[in-house]
Amino acid sequence: MKILLADENSQRAGAxxxxxxxxxxxxxxxxxxxxxxxxxxxxxxxxxxxxDICRADRDGLDSVRALSSSGLERPIALFVDEDxxxxxxxxxxxxxxxxxxxxxxxxxxxxxxxxxxxxxRRFQETTAELKAARQVLSNRExxxxxxxxxxxxxxxxxAEAYRWxxxxxxxxxxxxxxxxxxxxxxxTKDDAS
Numbered sequence: 650m651k652i653l654l655a656d657e658n659s660q661r662a663g664a665x666x667x668x669x670x671x672x673x674x675x676x677x678x679x680x681x682x683x684x685x686x687x688x689x690x691x692x693x694x695x696x697x698x699x700x701d702i703c704r705a706d707r708d709g710l711d712s713v714r715a716l717s718s719s720g721l722e723r724p725i726a727l728f729v730d731e732d733x734x735x736x737x738x739x740x741x742x743x744x745x746x747x748x749x750x751x752x753x754x755x756x757x758x759x760x761x762x763x764x765x766x767x768x769x770r771r772f773q774e775t776t777a778e779l780k781a782a783r784q785v786l787s788n789r790e791x792x793x794x795x796x797x798x799x800x801x802x803x804x805x806x807x808a809e810a811y812r813w814x815x816x817x818x819x820x821x822x823x824x825x826x827x828x829x830x831x832x833x834x835x836x837t838k839d840d841a842s
Contacts, residue, residue, distance in 0.1 A: 653686075686698070
């Protein structure tokens with residue numbers, strides 16, 4: 650597992666790095682002071698980003714937010730020294746998938762990191778499923794709207810409108826939702842003229 654360690658406290662980062670590097674299955678890369686989190690993720694492509702913030706500080710989440718919105722998403726485990734429920738909510742909204750309150754580097758961080766990666770993967774799967782479900786609903790709505798307009802224009806029933814859309818989709822080797830969307834665009838243009 651490749652870990653990118655970003656810690657504002659160099660002493661603590663060194664201690665945590667030593668603990669992690671004692672495990673030969675872990676590769677630890679420390680964020681350099683001059684390096685941004687985004688550029689480090691681009692360069693090293695870590696399996697997980699471990700961010701250690703000594704104080705619950707919303708400004709400390711800026712780089713996490715930037716990473717989450719950059720398209721370079723990675724599981725992010727956050728370690729803070731003191732518990733703050735509002736900060737925890739902000740951290741999750743920023744893209745953190747594991748929020749841990751600890752005042753000293755834990756001796757066995759590996760299970761925490763593995764659980765953060767597992768949570769991140771599950772979240773990604775759920776997000777993909779939600780996106781697919783929304784697309785199915787959107788396609789169904791497009792087809793239903795096209796059928797209604799076709800029925801009104803051609804003074805026919807729903808079954809005939811459905812057959813017409815299906816036949817066009819088969820003739821063009823396209824999805825019925827795409828044919829319906831094209832039909833709606835043409836109807837919108839005709840109505841505008």
